[in-house]
Amino acid sequence: MRVLVTGGAGYIGSHTVVQLLAAGHQVEVVDSFANAKASVVPRIEALTGSLLTVHAFDVCDRDKTEALLAGGAFEAVIHFAGFKAVGESVAEPLSYYDNNLDSTLSLVRAMNRHGVRRLVFSSSATVYGADPELPMREELPTSATNPYGWTKVMQEQILRDVAAADHSWRIGLLRYFNPVGAHPSGTMGEDPQGNPNNLVPFIAQVAVGRRERLAVFGGDYDTPDGTCLRDYIHVEDLAAGHVAALHRLQAMAEPVGVWNLGTGQGTSVLEMVAAFSRAVGRDLPYDIVERRAGDIAVSYADPSRAHAELGWRAVKSVDDMCADAWRWQSANPQGYPDA
Ligand code: UDP
Numbered sequence: 083m084r085v086l087v088t089g090g091a092g093y094i095g096s097h098t099v100v101q102l103l104a105a106g107h108q109v110e111v112v113d114s115f116a117n118a119k120a121s122v123v124p125r126i127e128a129l130t131g132s133l134l135t136v137h138a139f140d141v142c143d144r145d146k147t148e149a150l151l152a153g154g155a156f157e158a159v160i161h162f163a164g165f166k167a168v169g170e171s172v173a174e175p176l177s178y179y180d181n182n183l184d185s186t187l188s189l190v191r192a193m194n195r196h197g198v199r200r201l202v203f204s205s206s207a208t209v210y211g212a213d214p215e216l217p218m219r220e221e222l223p224t225s226a227t228n229p230y231g232w233t234k235v236m237q238e239q240i241l242r243d244v245a246a247a248d249h250s251w252r253i254g255l256l257r258y259f260n261p262v263g264a265h266p267s268g269t270m271g272e273d274p275q276g277n278p279n280n281l282v283p284f285i286a287q288v289a290v291g292r293r294e295r296l297a298v299f300g301g302d303y304d305t306p307d308g309t310c311l312r313d314y315i316h317v318e319d320l321a322a323g324h325v326a327a328l329h330r331l332q333a334m335a336e337p338v339g340v341w342n343l344g345t346g347q348g349t350s351v352l353e354m355v356a357a358f359s360r361a362v363g364r365d366l367p368y369d370i371v372e373r374r375a376g377d378i379a380v381s382y383a384d385p386s387r388a389h390a391e392l393g394w395r396a397v398k399s400v401d402d403m404c405a406d407a408w409r410w411q412s413a414n415p416q417g418y419p420d421a
Contacts, residue, residue: 086109088162111135119418122270151198160324165181168228203255208227213378218383228376251338264411269414285366295367313347315396341388
């Protein structure tokens with residue numbers, strides 16, 4: 083298929099582009115490079131032996147998006163582009179609502195106008211809200227605890243409404259649990275700007291000497307070791323879920339499919355620290371500090387629908403995730419080389 087990937091230079095996008103090319107699809111990327119580095123592009127090309135066409139603009143730009151869809155002869159779009167930092171969304175809600183809703187509206191409008199009505203969308207387990215039933219199943223009601231999460235709930239709603247108005251749409255809503263890890267080559271991985279918000283990039287920066295100690299947010303949760311449980315999923319498994327969803331859209335009877343992408347296993351913060359320490363070969367320093375506002379104690383998926391309907395399941399272990407994240411971080415201590 084000819085596939086347009088928005089945000090295709092970002093962390094999850096770049097890993098998915100590599101797998102799409104490996105599966106024989108023709109891929110073009112559009113990325114604003116607001117949260118991605120240009121040097122990922124030659125690395126994708128080196129891994130796949132393909133030249134990649136990259137459009138460097140923000141899909142919020144309606145005229146440019148319109149022109150790209152008019153001329154691209156795309157059969158499907160995978161839409162990753164968006165802001166994703168929870169804390170920043172609390173501090174700057176308007177920029178999150180503006181950017182995440184605008185980009186989706188601009189893209190879907192242009193797709194509709196040019197008859198490209200197959201879309202795979204990056205959603206998040208955050209749409210299960212503050213106090214979900216466990217394991218989290220796709221049927222649960224959606225809600226959110228911060229503006230970032232609300233933008234995901236709202237984008238899902240916009241896409242359902244678009245598909246309800248025109249049944250020729252085929253839309254896959256992928257609810258990611260906690261993506262971590264890196265390409266096994268060590269040439270592509272997560273490269274957060276500034277202070278990492280997420281656990282594994284923070285641990286990786288402690289391991290490589292960029293940060294002194296990890297702060298573990300809360301040791302008094304009602305969990306076996308007192309720290310929060312999350313469903314960590316290897317970014318390679320997550321990327322494979324996108325390829326499976328794209329293939330599924332072709333055969334889908336209903337306009338919208340919703341799939342959790344997780345392993346179904348909860349891992350605690352301290353278990354993750356121990357796994358990363360095994361990958362590095364030494365104990366990593368941490369302190370247990372106050373809880374972080376807005377964290378839920380436990381989050382893990384029921385991934386059975388994705389297995390039944392997409393023929394997909396996560397296969398990589400927490401040790402694989404840490405070994406690959408460490409290979410990437412130790413080979414690229416400062417992330418991608420771009421200034
Ligand atoms: N966490 C932590 N220290 C950090 C970053 C995260 O203890 O520096 C914890 C956080 O409280 C949560 C887990 O690690 O329990 C996963 O957090 P992350 O931000 O990676 O993902 P999310 O909160 O979105 O599940």
